[in-house]
Amino acid sequence: MIVTPSLQPVQILREIWKPITLLFVWDVIVTVTYFMLPFHAPELPVTLFGSALALFLGFRSNSAYQRWWEGRGLWGLMINASRNIARAARNFMPDPDAAELKRRVVLRQIAYVNALRCQLRRIKPDAEVLRMLSRGDADASLERTNIANGILDDTGRRIDEARRKGWIDTIQQTQMEAVLVDIANAQGGMERLKNTPLPYQYRFFPTVFTHMFCILLPIGLVETLGVATPLGSTLAGVMFLAVLAIGDDLVDPFANTVHDLPLNAMCRTIEIDLLQSIGEEAPPPVLPDKHGILW
Template sequence: MVLPESARLPRMLRYVGWPLVLLLIWDVIVTLAYVYLPHPGFDLPILPMTLLGSALALFLGFRNNNAYNRWWEARTLWGAMVNASRSYGRAVFHLIDTRPESHDLRQALVMRQIAYVNALRCHLRRQPCLDEIRPFLGEAETEGLTDVSNVPNAVLNETAALLSDATRQGWMDSIRRTQVEQLLVDMSNAQGGMERIKNTPLPREYDYFPTLFVHVFCVLLPVGLVDSLGIYTPLASTIVGFMMLAMDQIGSDLQDPFENRDHDVPLTSICRTIQIDLEHLRGKMDAPAPVRPVNHVLW
């Protein structure tokens, strides 16, 4: 996630990149051709470009709204995961009988939650996760997950099995077990929503056509302005083109929030926050430090 303090003009220019440079070069070519060629024959009136620009802005706004809704839903689901993880840790430590015999089980259940959220992070990013969760699950169980297609779901299922064992040993009654089980259901529902966003991208046309129309508009823009603006055409055309190109790039970046890119939901930071909270809950005060931004990007 790009932090707000990085929103400076040089960074924004680099964000749009080469399309903006090519647009400026094209603007200069059109202007020089209009000024030095006696009959260029490609000047357009202003009104059609105004209508085209208005229609394109509406189209980009519609696409970007849908892209941001996907990004915000992804962040909301991870916010729910943070809340459920904290509630789960509190329930494990206080709803399971605190007799000495249950100490190892309560510790293991909390560690499993840290493993679960990190496995889910890697699962959404299509990254290998076994090395990430091995410190929390142990070598034996981690190796048993080698051939599992949905590792976070498998971790959550085994957590439910351990809770059943606690109930059979008399460390939890059915009411408390139901309370903890509801938290597992909440986490499973949140995971399902995240997987839906990951596996169901916006239709290809939402990505292809806005980019195509923006590029066509940028090509036609100096041709439509040069007759009225003359030598000032590169300035006006580049500024308008910059806005259109930036809007198109923003929508493209936001529509897939789990691709491990600069503008994605900061999954690593969120998982670290959950880990710190749960480590403190189980009495380990030397938990890892929060994730720090790298070049104004929080991962």
């Protein structure tokens, strides 16, 4: 996620100079042809095209943004729930005998969010996950199809262990279980976003129509605009292409590109909060890299 507050045209330009150049070249070709050949450019109903296209693009960029923001909201819920499970573990079991189990629950939660991060980005569970799980513990979870869910199931078992040992009663257990439900719901929501692309039509038609619009635009405008066609046509075209690009960038908020959510940073935030809550040393927060991007 690009977090630098000031405008950085360079970063943006790097992404969009290609379509702009192509568009401009095409607009120049049309204009030159118009003045060279004695052809009568039809006054295409570009405003009508524009309205219909706006229907598609407006909708699509709204949906894409909502997906991106929902993804962020779900990670926010995950941060909250991680704090809640840690606070409950810490405060419900003041018994010194429970210290080790308490610590386990907290470390497992850090492992859990890192495992989830890896799953969402379609990479193997990395060192962060394994470091936090004592190897023996994790075996069963690591063999499950959905590793994160396996870790959570086993955290629930630890909590029941605390109940069996009398450190908490069933009331406190169900309160902690309710937090696990929050965690499972947040995970489920993220997997829904990850596994459900926008409907095919919303991916196909906007792309095709925007490109056709850009191709026809100079033809429809050249009669009116004359030599100013490349300017007017490229500008209008770039605006529509930009809306199209935003849709592509935001639609998968867990895709590990510069536009996506900073899962590394958020997992670290959880790690810091949780380690400090049980009084352990915490690593420093993840900071934006030199391009102003937070991963």
